[in-house]
Amino acid sequence: MVLGVFTSLGEVGGVQQVGRHAGAVLWEAAHARGHSCALFSLNDKPGTNSFFVAAAEYTYRGFGRQKTRLIARLAQLAPELKVAYLGHPYLAPLGMFLQLFNRRLQYWVAAHGMEVWQPLPLVRRLGLRRAYGITAVSADTALKMAQAQRLDPRKVFHLPPALESGFANQPIHAAPLDVPPGSRIILSVGRLIAAEPGKGFDTVIRALPQVLRQVPNCCYVVIGIGDDRERLERLAQEKGVRDHVVFAGEQTSDHLKRYYAACDVFAMPSRQEGFGIVFLEAMAFGKPILAGHHGGTPEFVTDGQTGYLVKHDDDGEVATRLIRLLQDDECRRSMGEAGRRWVEENYSFEQFRCRLLSVLAGAM
Numbered sequence: 119m120v121l122g123v124f125t126s127l128g129e130v131g132g133v134q135q136v137g138r139h140a141g142a143v144l145w146e147a148a149h150a151r152g153h154s155c156a157l158f159s160l161n162d163k164p165g166t167n168s169f170f171v172a173a174a175e176y177t178y179r180g181f182g183r184q185k186t187r188l189i190a191r192l193a194q195l196a197p198e199l200k201v202a203y204l205g206h207p208y209l210a211p212l213g214m215f216l217q218l219f220n221r222r223l224q225y226w227v228a229a230h231g232m233e234v235w236q237p238l239p240l241v242r243r244l245g246l247r248r249a250y251g252i253t254a255v256s257a258d259t260a261l262k263m264a265q266a267q268r269l270d271p272r273k274v275f276h277l278p279p280a281l282e283s284g285f286a287n288q289p290i291h292a293a294p295l296d297v298p299p300g301s302r303i304i305l306s307v308g309r310l311i312a313a314e315p316g317k318g319f320d321t322v323i324r325a326l327p328q329v330l331r332q333v334p335n336c337c338y339v340v341i342g343i344g345d346d347r348e349r350l351e352r353l354a355q356e357k358g359v360r361d362h363v364v365f366a367g368e369q370t371s372d373h374l375k376r377y378y379a380a381c382d383v384f385a386m387p388s389r390q391e392g393f394g395i396v397f398l399e400a401m402a403f404g405k406p407i408l409a410g411h412h413g414g415t416p417e418f419v420t421d422g423q424t425g426y427l428v429k430h431d432d433d434g435e436v437a438t439r440l441i442r443l444l445q446d447d448e449c450r451r452s453m454g455e456a457g458r459r460w461v462e463e464n465y466s467f468e469q470f471r472c473r474l475l476s477v478l479a480g481a482m
Contacts, residue, residue, distance in 0.1 A: 119156060119198045120148035123188075123212060124205035126161040127169055127178055131309075132395040133230050136255070136279045137205045139467060140228065141178065142171040143474045144203055156195065160188055160209070172283040172467055189215065196220045201481040203227075207234050210245025217248070224250040224481045228277075231255065231392015231413065234263040243267050253277035253477060255393040256414025275477045278418070279395055280470035281461065286402035290375050296364055297380075301337035302444045304329075305381035305405075307374065307396040308388075310344030318387035318410055318430055319350055325437035326359040333444045339364045339377060378403040382450060383443045389430035391415050398465050401457035406450050408439050418464070424457035 122144045124137040141157045148155035159167070162180030169176055181188040192212060196219035204213055204227045213225035227249045234254075237243065246252060246267050252274050254260035264271040297303060308317050319340055329336055340350070340363065347365055354363040369377065378384075384400035385408040391397075393414045397407055407425030409415045421427040426439040443450055 119154045119195065119200060120144050121192075121195065121199050121202040122155070122157045122178075122205065123192075123202065123209055124157070124159050124178075125209065127157070127159045128162045128167055128180070132279065132393065133206065135282070135395060136228065136230065138169050138171055138176075139280055139470050140203060140205060140474060141169070142174065142176050143471050145176050146471075147475060147478070153200065158188060158191070160185065192216060193219060196223070199223050201225070201478065203478075204249075206230070207238060207242055207246060210249060211241050212245070214245055214248050226250055226478065226481070227252045229254045229259060229263050229392075231259055232390050234259065235266055237266050249273065250481065251275055251477065253474070255279055256417050258414040258417065259392045277470070277473055277477060278465065279393055279398075280465050280467045281395070281398050281402055283467050285399060286375070286378075286404075286458075288375075290372065290379055295339075295376060295380055296366055297337045297339060298335075301335055302333055303377075303381040304336060304338045304383050304385050304440060304444075305341070305377055305400070306339070306384070306386045307341045307377075307399075308386060310340070310342050310346040310350065312344070312346040312349070314390060315346070316388055316390035316430060318385075318389070318436075319346075320353055321387050321431055321433050321436055322385055322440075323350065323354050323357060323359065323363060324433040325440060326354075326362060327357055328434070328437035329440050329444070330359065330362060332441045336440075336444055337362050337364060339366055339381070341366045341369050341374060341377060343368045374399075375403075378405065381405055383408060383440060384425075385436070385440060386410070387428050387430050387432075387436055388415070389413065393418075398461050401454075401461045404454035404458040406443055406453035407457060408436065408443065418460070420456075420460075424453055424460055 122141045145155045157178035159180045164182035196216045202225040210227045260274045354360040384405045387410040389412040391413040407419050409419045410430045411427035428435045
């Protein structure tokens with residue numbers, strides 16, 4: 119039997135999307151080899167749930183945050199397991215638990231970004247060290263994780279995420295957006311979390327007064343929810359740009375795509391991205407990127423070709439780059455087209471499938 123255990127598969131987010139893709143690959147690979155496959159999610163609602171990848175439906179069992187029930191079920195399945203894929207470093211200790219019942223079990227762990235950039239608690243570090251292998255979304259995260267957790271770098275494999283199949287090619291329902299007509303739109307998408315202050319939303323807001331002097335019809339749209347929204351709203355008020363900042367909250371997938379299609383620039387000068395799937399989403403819609411020259415982002419945003427890389431907290435540099443992109447139609451078009459081609463050539467679900475199967479080849 120092949121097992122996949124994830125923190126969540128039903129929620130919106132990059133970690134969840136990587137988990138769904140990994141679960142689909144595990145399911146298909148197991149059945150192609152005559153094995154059964156079980157997919158579990160710790161935090162999703164209890165019972166049988168499902169998700170879709172590339173128009174195919176996959177079922178999984180949620181445990182409603184009940185760790186003891188998950189552990190009890192794992193103990194029952196452990197003797198039957200051939201390989202287990204644990205979708206987050208916080209789940210790594212489960213691999214050691216499974217090996218108590220099945221010493222031949224090979225387990226893998228997926229790492230996503232800043233959660234492994236600093237030393238983890240001892241039991242999680244041991245879980246990573248005992249793993250047969252670890253996948254990391256970027257070379258930057260792989261290096262930082264190996265150093266912080268004192269891992270053998272030969273056990274760490276680069277596995278970049280993918281976009282949902284046909285993400286930018288599906289029909290989008292026409293409807294007015296919550297922005298003034300004729301606006302030049304700067305777009306950011308991400309969680310507004312006070313404990314994660316490095317996304318760069320505040321940097322863009324601080325840059326807006328300078329941008330507005332050159333591009334008076336620009337509007338900054340921030341999509342996402344979280345406890346940092348109030349601080350960001352106060353900052354926009356203090357900088358005198360509140361009328362040019364739209365906090366659009368949480369959006370459905372269809373509405374989010376409307377914003378991607380309508381925006382002129384996607385800007386998120388973050389310093390905390392292990393990868394950043396939202397960048398790929400914007401690039402798939404042919405939009406130029408303004409991103410932080412930090413973390414894993416420089417591995418797929420090429421400065422001067424698909425967008426600009428800037429220092430996270432340099433609002434002067436952010437303003438200069440935004441003005442250039444908003445005023446130069448040809449620059450936006452050429453960068454956006456280059457980004458769209460790059461995503462199509464490198465970040466499809468089929469490429470993710472091939473990469474993960476290559477990593478797991480010996481275990482499956």
